[in-house]
Amino acid sequence: MVVTRSDVAREAGVSPAVVSYVLNNGPRPASAQARARVLDAVQKLGYRPNAIASALRAGSTRTVGFLTPNRGNPFFGALAEAVEQNLNDQGYLMLAANTHGYQPDELKLLRTFVDRRVDGLIISGGTTLVGPTLQEVEQPVLVFDDPGSWAGCSSVQPEDHLDAAAAVDHLQNHGHDLIACVVGPPRIGSEARRLAGWRAQQRLRGVYAGDELVAFADQSEAGGDQAARLLLSDHGRPATLHGRRPTALFVASDVQAIGVLWACHELGVRVPEDVAVVSMGGTRAAAYSIPTLTTVRQDVVYLATTGCTQLLRLVADPLTPQTHLRVRGNLVVGQTCGCTVAGSG
Amino acid sequence: MVVTRSDVAREAGVSPAVVSYVLNNGPRPASAQARARVLDAVQKLGYRPNAIASALRAGSTRTVGFLTPNRGNPFFGALAEAVEQNLNDQGYLMLAANTHGYQPDELKLLRTFVDRRVDGLIISGGTTLVGPTLQEVEQPVLVFDDPGSWAGCSSVQPEDHLDAAAAVDHLQNHGHDLIACVVGPPRIGSEARRLAGWRAQQRLRGVYAGDELVAFADQSEAGGDQAARLLLSDHGRPATLHGRRPTALFVASDVQAIGVLWACHELGVRVPEDVAVVSMGGTRAAAYSIPTLTTVRQDVVYLATTGCTQLLRLVADPLTPQTHLRVRGNLVVGQTCGCTVAGSG
DNA sequence: CTGTTAGCGCCTTCAC
DNA sequence: GTGAAGGCGCTAACAG
Numbered sequence: 278m279v280v281t282r283s284d285v286a287r288e289a290g291v292s293p294a295v296v297s298y299v300l301n302n303g304p305r306p307a308s309a310q311a312r313a314r315v316l317d318a319v320q321k322l323g324y325r326p327n328a329i330a331s332a333l334r335a336g337s338t339r340t341v342g343f344l345t346p347n348r349g350n351p352f353f354g355a356l357a358e359a360v361e362q363n364l365n366d367q368g369y370l371m372l373a374a375n376t377h378g379y380q381p382d383e384l385k386l387l388r389t390f391v392d393r394r395v396d397g398l399i400i401s402g403g404t405t406l407v408g409p410t411l412q413e414v415e416q417p418v419l420v421f422d423d424p425g426s427w428a429g430c431s432s433v434q435p436e437d438h439l440d441a442a443a444a445v446d447h448l449q450n451h452g453h454d455l456i457a458c459v460v461g462p463p464r465i466g467s468e469a470r471r472l473a474g475w476r477a478q479q480r481l482r483g484v485y486a487g488d489e490l491v492a493f494a495d496q497s498e499a500g501g502d503q504a505a506r507l508l509l510s511d512h513g514r515p516a517t518l519h520g521r522r523p524t525a526l527f528v529a530s531d532v533q534a535i536g537v538l539w540a541c542h543e544l545g546v547r548v549p550e551d552v553a554v555v556s557m558g559g560t561r562a563a564a565y566s567i568p569t570l571t572t573v574r575q576d577v578v579y580l581a582t583t584g585c586t587q588l589l590r591l592v593a594d595p596l597t598p599q600t601h602l603r604v605r606g607n608l609v610v611g612q613t614c615g616c617t618v619a620g621s622g
Numbered sequence: 623m624v625v626t627r628s629d630v631a632r633e634a635g636v637s638p639a640v641v642s643y644v645l646n647n648g649p650r651p652a653s654a655q656a657r658a659r660v661l662d663a664v665q666k667l668g669y670r671p672n673a674i675a676s677a678l679r680a681g682s683t684r685t686v687g688f689l690t691p692n693r694g695n696p697f698f699g700a701l702a703e704a705v706e707q708n709l710n711d712q713g714y715l716m717l718a719a720n721t722h723g724y725q726p727d728e729l730k731l732l733r734t735f736v737d738r739r740v741d742g743l744i745i746s747g748g749t750t751l752v753g754p755t756l757q758e759v760e761q762p763v764l765v766f767d768d769p770g771s772w773a774g775c776s777s778v779q780p781e782d783h784l785d786a787a788a789a790v791d792h793l794q795n796h797g798h799d800l801i802a803c804v805v806g807p808p809r810i811g812s813e814a815r816r817l818a819g820w821r822a823q824q825r826l827r828g829v830y831a832g833d834e835l836v837a838f839a840d841q842s843e844a845g846g847d848q849a850a851r852l853l854l855s856d857h858g859r860p861a862t863l864h865g866r867r868p869t870a871l872f873v874a875s876d877v878q879a880i881g882v883l884w885a886c887h888e889l890g891v892r893v894p895e896d897v898a899v900v901s902m903g904g905t906r907a908a909a910y911s912i913p914t915l916t917t918v919r920q921d922v923v924y925l926a927t928t929g930c931t932q933l934l935r936l937v938a939d940p941l942t943p944q945t946h947l948r949v950r951g952n953l954v955v956g957q958t959c960g961c962t963v964a965g966s967g
Numbered sequence: 968c969t970g971t972t973a974g975c976g977c978c979t980t981c982a983c
Numbered sequence: 984g985t986g987a988a989g990g991c992g993c994t995a996a997c998a999g
Contacts, residue, residue: 279760281976292986297978304979308984323758328737329678330976333991338674340717348703349906358693358720365719370734372685372715375706389715393673413668415624498910539910561694565843565884567912626992637970642994650995653968675992678975 280322288318300326332394340370341588342390346378346403346465350496350532351560352575353401356421359581360399367589369396378465380405391416397588402435402467417591419584423466424601431591433584433602437467440573440606441474442481444555445527447571447608451553451615453525454484459504459537460529461496471529471557490523494533501528501536509546524552531558534570538613549615559609568612575606625667633663645671677739685715686933687735691723691748691810695841695877696905697922698746701766704926705744712934714741723810725750736761742933747780747812748841762936764929768811769946776936778929778947782812782902785918785951786819786872787826789900792916792953793870794827796898796960802835802868804849804878813841816874816902835868839878846873846881854891869897876903879915883958894960904954913957920951 286293291311298307299315307315318324332338341364345353361371372395376383383404390398391414398414402422411418411430418430448456458475461468472491479486492507494500508523528534534556541548548554548568556563559574583602590597610616631638636656643652644660652660663669677683686709690698706716717740721728728749735743736759743759747767756763756775763775793801803820806813817836824831837852839845853868873879879901886893893899893913901908904919928947935942955961 283976293977294979294986295984298985301978306984311984325733325737327678327739327976328734329674329683329739330991331978333672333674333678333975333993334977334979336991348706349700354699355694361693361718361720365731370717370719370738373706373718374710374715375703386710388670389673392670393715498906502910535907535910539912542912561843562880562907565847565880567884567887628992638993639970639972639995640968643969646994651968656969672992675975676994678977678991679993679995681975 279327280324282324282326284322285315285318285324288322289314291315336394337396338394339368340372340393340395341397341399341592342387342393342395343371343373343399343401344376344383344386344390344404345373345401346376347496348373348375350530351562352530352532352558352577353403355560355577356401356581359578360585363581363585367585369589376404378403378405384410387411387414396592399584399588403465405464417588417595419588419591421580421584423470428599428601431584431587431599431601433580433587433604435467435575435580436603436605437470438474438477440557440575441471441527441529442478443606443608444557444573445475445478447614448525448527448553448555449478449482449484451525453553454482455490455521455523456484456525456527457490457492457508457523458527458529459492459494459501459508459533461500461533462493468529475527496530496532498532498536498539501530501533502540503536504533505537505540506544509541509544509552522552526552526554528554528556531556531560531563531570531572534558534572534613535562535566538566538568538570548613553615554613555608556613557606559606563609563611566611571611571614571616572609573606574609575604580604624672625669627669627671629667630660630663630669633667634659636660681739682741683739684713685717685738685740686742686744686930687732687738687740688716688718688744688746689721689728689731689735689749690718690746691721692841693718693720695875696907697875697877697903697920698748700905700922701746701926704923705930708926708930712930714934721749723748723750729755732756732759741937744929744933748810750809762933762940764933764936766925766929768815773944773946776932776944776946778925778932778949780812780920780925781948781950782815783819783822785902785920786816786874787823788951788953789902789918790820790823790872792959793872793898793900794823794829796870798870798898799827799829800835800866800868801829801870801872802837802853803872803874804837804839804846804853804882805874806841806845806878807838813874820872841875841877843877843881843884846875846878847885848881849878850882850885851889854886854889854897867897871897871899873899873901876901876905876908876915876917879903879917879958880907880911883911883913883915893958898960899958900953901958902951904951908954908956911956916956916959916961917954918951919954920949925949 374386398418400420424432463469476486492504494504556572563570719731743763745765769777808814837849839849901917908915
């Protein structure tokens, strides 16, 4: 049977309250003698406080819920890991769940977390759980996404639009004008913003940015593979492109870019000589692909740290003002953009 | 303020117990009329049961703790994800934490989980938490590792030794005899077993398997990169190898193999023509490397399913007999072993 | 069929 | 400096 606080009290010859005083260093003092006897008894019996009972009484579980569409994606995986580490360091535990981007599941899991009285909630990008959906939640919420027009939660948001534009700009500086775009489903906010960033930057240079240059793809290697085959195929190229094949690809995520590189390899298309590639993410995989990816790196540790700090501040004091942070990525030059081949970058 | 069960009871004009009966479909029946009024009140007030109170009373949190050394490693990441999915499907939530292979952290996190009264524990390979360490734990435990000589927990274990031998055997069948080995720290059980598998298979064919052929490396791309540079360097090659460079590498994990491929690329060593590579894992990354990895694939979904099933069986009935399952991987032929170049495989 | 009640283990105010 | 007691919200045994 499990040993309870009363058992310790009995063993130490004190009352249960004193056990609490000693173990929690307060809120009342205890004599040195009582303290010693309690600690001895704790040791002897191997007593461990029941965190569930404590949570019920104290109204805090020291747990944060983390909802993400897909931890298999290295970006979300790394973000989740960084968040977890941060929370652990602060004495919190993370309850995590994958939603697979499926809205009913998202809601169900959100409810589950709330029922379990998590102290706070973190919603990563790629979910539909932003703005109004979260209104009913009592706990503080942090979203790694655009919070929409609603200010009910704090947010730490990658600058998807600007970062995408920066990636495209880099390709343009290499002299490319026919730059195609591989991107995830546009119902996901971050993907829509990256697509818009690509389009805006193309138009800024007065370059064509029609739909024939866009391939929507699953956020996976396989998705990138298929998209690249589509965009680079010599068959059925739209008349609007005057028979030209894109000379560069902007790819909205590293994981898709890995698939793109593979497709190019299979098709005998050289990267970056025949087609240059720039992607977004900056995950570990990007640094060890062949050739290495030029990518706009998001610092997940920074995202996680600022996000967790703000969330825990809100947990400690719900009256803390909301914050909305936007974080720029930075271009990490690899081998896929062409900088290392011809010195035009 | 949060709405409690008593509020619902008051609103519905019944007693709190009846609310429980209705919401839990038992343990006692309720009249159709009472049921309707309760459900109305629940709806109207937006009542959600407090899972913490329920857990305290019922003695079950419907939560499982998962301890892993490093979720950044695609293999553990995929395993964790599969486990999480399994548990969610059964109405459980997963509490997860990374130990970074650091024993004090492992113990601390284990304690934290136990304090929180998880219903069960899952320990992935790569931790030191096997056997006796877990004796003090009351909850059922499942380890994805060798449980040691101690039968206090159930286990689902990849056949590291046999799988490693199979990988080496495949290289041997391609005519290689000087097969080096890249492997993680031997204090980790799975790594030690893979190393032993390599050695046993080499000796089986009467081939040299000395320590000069082994490079211990961090379980990361960078680790594989460094190990490959060491083993393939033309400088300082041990006299015992008669000046020969290994013609093949057995790499104990995909993530290291990605680094190995990159090092080969950098060194101008062609894979598989100059050096053949076979690794272990079978993660998604292996299928999209250039060239694609020949690897011994572990079916993480199968591991997770059988593991979770057994654990939840133990949770439901602690008297369920322990089980110890060993699971073979299967060789997935890619392009790094040489099968696709010369038809000798 | 329904209501009342005794805890689950802990924290903390209040009385000594 | 210490002990007794109430209650966090819920479940289930026990009485009606």
